[in-house]
Amino acid sequence: MLQQTQVSRVLDFYERFLSRFPDLKSLASAREGAVLAQWRGLGYYARARNLHKLARRVVREEAAVYGGVLPTSPRELRALPGVGAYTAGAVASFAYEQRAALVDTNVARVLKRCFAPALHPKRARDLARLWLIADAVLPRSGRAGWTHNQALMELGALVCTARVKHCGKCPVRTLCRSADGELG
DNA sequence: CTCCGGATCC
DNA sequence: GGATCTGGAG
Numbered sequence: 001m002l003q004q005t006q007v008s009r010v011l012d013f014y015e016r017f018l019s020r021f022p023d024l025k026s027l028a029s030a031r032e033g034a035v036l037a038q039w040r041g042l043g044y045y046a047r048a049r050n051l052h053k054l055a056r057r058v059v060r061e062e063a064a065v066y067g068g069v070l071p072t073s074p075r076e077l078r079a080l081p082g083v084g085a086y087t088a089g090a091v092a093s094f095a096y097e098q099r100a101a102l103v104d105t106n107v108a109r110v111l112k113r114c115f116a117p118a119l120h121p122k123r124a125r126d127l128a129r130l131w132l133i134a135d136a137v138l139p140r141s142g143r144a145g146w147t148h149n150q151a152l153m154e155l156g157a158l159v160c161t162a163r164v165k166h167c168g169k170c171p172v173r174t175l176c177r178s179a180d181g182e183l184g
Numbered sequence: 185c186t187c188c189g190g191a192t193c194c
Numbered sequence: 195g196g197a198t199c200t201g202g203a204g
Contacts (some may be wrong), residue, residue: 004189005200008191041189041190043191044201083202085202087202129195140199141193171195
């Protein structure tokens with residue numbers, strides 16, 4: 001749901017959706033129409049269809065492989081419908097505490113401003129470089145990586161925002177290559 | 185690279 | 195009015 005959609009907008013849909021489909025099994029046994037009905041109003045309906053396919057694949061078709069549970073490595077997650085590089089990294093890091101980098105729109109902006117101001121995250125070439133930076137600054141352990149990734153995303157969501165950045169309140173302004181203000 | 189939804193920010 | 199939002203598929 002959070003793919004290209006603001007958290008504040010997702011919250012209500014998330015609660016209602018999980019109330020209707022509490023786990024992968026219930027989602028897999030539902031009709032696609034029922035899933036889309038819960039999704040109505042949120043937009044990007046391919047996400048709903050992909051999530052439904054994912055549930056059926058994990059629970060039914062490849063139950064022998066997955067055992068009804070999501071895999072833990074980014075590479076395996078990436079192979080599932082609707083799961084790209086970001087979502088794979090987010091699930092591996094946040095759900096399973098694996099050591100995995102993740103670059104969403106927030107992290108891309110933070111890393112760009114902090115380490116590589118000349119890059120343009122919209123270009124695939126430059127985004128790939130930001131992924132390399134994300135991996136380079138990622139702590140060794142999965143547990144520390146969880147905190148690190150949460151911190152990067154929070155920084156992007158609350159301080160290093162897209163429209164109005166708040167460099168004066170930023171904890172890493174002294175090492176940021178794009179920071180405003182009298183401090184460098 | 186384009187398309188996909190719609191609320192919200194500026 | 196345009197940009198932006200915890201992207202991914204065709």
